[in-house]
Amino acid sequence: MTTVATSTGSTVDPTSAVQQAAQSIISGSTNSTMDVNSLVSAIVNAKVAGQTDALNNKKTADNTQLTAIGTLKSILSLLQSSLTNLANGTTLSQFTATADGKGLTATAASGAVAGSYAVNVQNIATSQSITSGAFKSTDTLGTGSMTLNVNGKTSTIKIDSSNNTLSGIASAINSASDNPGVTATIVNGTDGAHLVLRSAATGLATGINITVDADDSTSSLGKLAVKSGTAVASTTTDPNDPTKTITTPARTTIDSSGGWTQNTAGQDANLTVAGTAVSSPSNTIKDAITGVSMTVTSDSVGTTQNLTIGQDVNGQKTTIEAFVTAYNNFVSTAASLTSFDSTQAAGSQGGALLGDSMMNSIKNTISSTISKAIGTGKDQVNLASIGISLQPDGTLQTDETKLTDALTNNSGTVASLFNSTNGVAAQLNTSLTSFLQTGGVIDARTTALNNDLSNIADQQTQLTAYTQQLTTSYNNQFTALNTLMSSMATQANYLTALFGGTNSAGALATNAK
Template structure:
């Protein structure tokens, strides 16, 4: 006997429901109370349960597939991220830059080539710092304006009763919206307060110039005027060794009648790279060696170091191993989604994408790319050529020593295997893009499932409306029937009372004749 699910989760036997309906009608004729609502609910549920279960099962199956496809998309995206720099050649063009002394660091970027370079640093770049003459901290310096100029960038500040002390002027300089690159502070010494200005940028061209336009030509404000000039590079005999010379690089000097002193000169960095003179206003030097950025510190002054540019073997190894990990993650996930376990209950034995054509297409494409050789004839190379072996379960296993040796001593093999035209990573990246892109294999399937879920929702809405219609109709019919049966029972009782039986004392019975 077939059973169907009710909306409350119980099961109803359709035949039994009909029997119950008949029994209720019979009971009505014997003065029993008929539960119309329960009767109607059982009959309606029996009528729609099959369709309801079919829609719910389809909805569950669709949502299970959507979840599985979301998981698949995630691992494929991670796999694509792991091979991006292998596919476009960035990883294999990465270099490291290492100096064999102190105070010189460097990074190698795009355009760098392997090689060794002798770097001799005469001096590093410095920023100018100047200190004013002494003032009393409470002195008012008058009114007017000051214009501070650094490397052609001027800033004019107004001086009045609100800021005409030394500390007020320092604060106004620091807060100026068009500050040209100067920091101001106050140093309180035994002789009084001093205004100290420091250029924010290193280099000969970033000297500080101040012009004053005082309202009173005799006010102390005029003492803050200062002019920076440049002293050319010079060479003189070394006082400690007459056979040697000392070169003084070009630097800043100041011209002031107000008592300013120069604490630190502003000067460019001077060095030679592979015997070629290099001058830089900054201690970060980006254009002396193509693709290499060098940074100088004071420890490098007076030293000659060798800067070695070499392949970034460690970084390349990390990138390749990240690819292997991401690929193995895909293999594991794909295996789970397409698994079959006969020990599980019927309906739960297969993975969400077992036998799925989309899943099979993705697996076959990726595994084929991974196992394919690059090149022709004796020049063919594959992942095994660099110590990455394909395992029976489809995963990859890395021989660390073999990979390191390949990266260090077989750059040609690496370059061929991961070339940006048809290398393993380039081909894999192309396939993954086709799978993951809008309108691609995964997007098309996801759209179809979401469309199906919407159709199911529409059908469920229609079924709900139909269920309500049936319920209303049956309620009306059985209520009318119950009323009729009740009326018939009353009439039967009346006739019995009126005519009676053979022993009846009814008014019209034979015994009354």
């Protein structure tokens, strides 16, 4: 027998509820009581239960599909991320750069070409460092202004009573918002305090220049003026071996008339690459070899090293294996979403997307691309050609030894399989973009389900309003019924008293005598 849950939580048989409604007419005359609210709820629920269940079941089904499609979209996005660099050719353009000595490191980027290059470093790039004459640390040097100039960048610093000591000037230089790239410090020696300036950048073009505009031309402030210049490269005989020469690179110089001395000259890095002279203001040398960035330190000076550019086999292997993992995750997720388990209860045996046409289309497209060969005739290659085999359950399995061998000794096969025009990864990437894009099949299905859920919500709102109307109507009917029963009971009592009853002759009987 079907039962209906009432608003109070009890369960009432709707057929019995109707019987109780009829019985209330009789009960009214006997003054019995009943739970009208439960009765009304049972009758109303019996009337709308079918629609309520249908809407709730549809809502649950839509939400289940939305969750499943969200999972599918996520796993497809991860698959696309894993193959992007395989699809566009970036992975197969990865190279490593290795030097066989000390003090030389390099990285290879897009555009690099495999090869070996002899690199001889004559000197590394350095920054100019200069030291002023001696002052007493507490001396006030006067007022005015000083302008610093480094490679065309300038900063003018006002000197007044708040900063006209040597330490005050150093602090003003360091804190200047338009500092041209100079750091200042104080070194206290046996002869007094010295202002030490150092260019933040390396190279020949970073000489430090200071001009002073003193309010009093006789003040000590004028001693801080300095002018840098450059000396050209020169070659001299080695004093320790007359058969050899010493080459001094081009370097910064200073006018020492103000008492300044140069501690370290600013100079460019100088080296030869495959016999070609190269200079750089920085110790990171870019594009001396196309697609290669080299960095030199003092350990490399005076040495000739071989710099080898080769395929980044480990990096390529890692990327390909990440793609295999992402593909296998898709296969297992798709299997879960389309599974069928007869041991489960009816209605829960099938996966959320079992038999779904969109899911089947996506699975077929991806598996077809994975399994087919690239190229024609004897030039055909597939994933098995590089050690990646398709398993009976649809997943891929990698033979690492074969994959490493293919990347190392048969790079042409790998390049053909993953070419950026119609390679496996390129085709998969195109399909995945179509599936995932705005307006694609997944987006269209998600939009349709959300629209359906919105319609269900509207229908539930309408059903709630209808339920409330029914409840009000039945309550009004039972109120009228109860009023009628109460009136009938009063009249019955009156008639009983008038005509007599079991224990009374009645008023009329008495009057008749």
